[in-house]
Amino acid sequence: MKIIGVSGGKGGTGKSTVATALAYKLAQNNRVFLVDADVDCPNDHLFLGIKRKLRKKVEQRIPKWDYSKCKKCGLCSAVCKTNAIVSVKGQNPFFMPAQCNGCGACALVCPEKAISWDKKEIGKIYTGSKYDIDFLSGELKVNEPISEFIVNALNKIIDKKKTEYDYVIIDTAAGTHCPVIAALQICDMVLAVTEPTPLGAHDLGLILQLLKKISLKANIVLNRSDIGDEKLIEKLVHKYNTKIIAKIPYSKEMVKRHAQGEPIENEIIDKIIEKI
Numbered sequence: 001m002k003i004i005g006v007s008g009g010k011g012g013t014g015k016s017t018v019a020t021a022l023a024y025k026l027a028q029n030n031r032v033f034l035v036d037a038d039v040d041c042p043n044d045h046l047f048l049g050i051k052r053k054l055r056k057k058v059e060q061r062i063p064k065w066d067y068s069k070c071k072k073c074g075l076c077s078a079v080c081k082t083n084a085i086v087s088v089k090g091q092n093p094f095f096m097p098a099q100c101n102g103c104g105a106c107a108l109v110c111p112e113k114a115i116s117w118d119k120k121e122i123g124k125i126y127t128g129s130k131y132d133i134d135f136l137s138g139e140l141k142v143n144e145p146i147s148e149f150i151v152n153a154l155n156k157i158i159d160k161k162k163t164e165y166d167y168v169i170i171d172t173a174a175g176t177h178c179p180v181i182a183a184l185q186i187c188d189m190v191l192a193v194t195e196p197t198p199l200g201a202h203d204l205g206l207i208l209q210l211l212k213k214i215s216l217k218a219n220i221v222l223n224r225s226d227i228g229d230e231k232l233i234e235k236l237v238h239k240y241n242t243k244i245i246a247k248i249p250y251s252k253e254m255v256k257r258h259a260q261g262e263p264i265e266n267e268i269i270d271k272i273i274e275k276i
């Protein structure tokens with residue numbers, strides 16, 4: 001069993017294209033589990049025409065107040081690092097659930113034990129299957145700020161199910177922030193999908209730096225390889241001692257297939273599979 005992360009720093013470089021095409025091709029001869037961990041904007045199900053079914057709601061604990069016990073001391077507000085509690089002298093604390101990360105500090109410091117726990121839904125996890133691919137997808141609720149909670153919930157499911165598969169493919173969010181790190185930390189290797197533009201190179205540099213820090217092997221897939229300056233990417237190949245294992249030129253046909261919810265299948269994807 002191998003867990004492959006498909007990441008790449010910049011958004012819109014074709015991560016989902018590569019992740020879904022890999023899953024489609026690998027599933028012809030292997031047991032494949034595709035996980036869409038781009039929980040702010042999941043789209044793998046659209047690329048493959050998968051109808052998702054709800055598996056579970058993801059909840060987070062939030063504090064609730066018993067105002068009959070509250071002495072309006074303001075300590076809970078003072079300790080809240082996310083400014084989820086506003087305290088005005090002589091008034092009950094005012095709570096903004098959207099800003100709460102459930103850390104628990106407010107309940108710990110309250111001398112009157114006026115704070116207990118409630119729950120709020122922060123997102124959903126869906127399942128599906130098509131083309132012999134088992135599929136899992138997380139989606140953060142609109143206005144919820146902490147997407148790594150959903151990624152952590154996905155990781156727990158992957159951990160339980162991974163031995164049923166030859167390949168687990170995780171399509172991460174763009175960037176190098178917490179939900180990307182949460183998704184990558186369980187991978188055996190990473191495909192960094194990028195494009196030969198200054199922004200593509202900049203963000204690729206950031207993800208390669210991160211992967212080096214967490215000692216994860218990365219190979220580069222250069223998407224839209226014919227639209228920019230490949231030298232920008234080659235500099236990073238040398239700096240981080242990695243390789244470009246495939247180049248995907250811009251193709252109207254690929255764009256059309258995506259728009260129709262059809263998987264991509266070509267010899268470039270075969271080439272990537274040979275290297276993983």
Ligand code: SF4
Pocket residue numbers: 065069070071072073074075076077093109110111112113114115
């Ligand atoms: S710390 Fe407790 S007593 Fe003080 S304002 Fe908050 S809820 Fe009220």
Ligand code: SF4
Pocket residue numbers: 062063079080081082083084085099100101102103104105106107
């Ligand atoms: S649980 Fe943490 S983040 Fe939420 S309101 Fe309390 S102190 Fe603030």
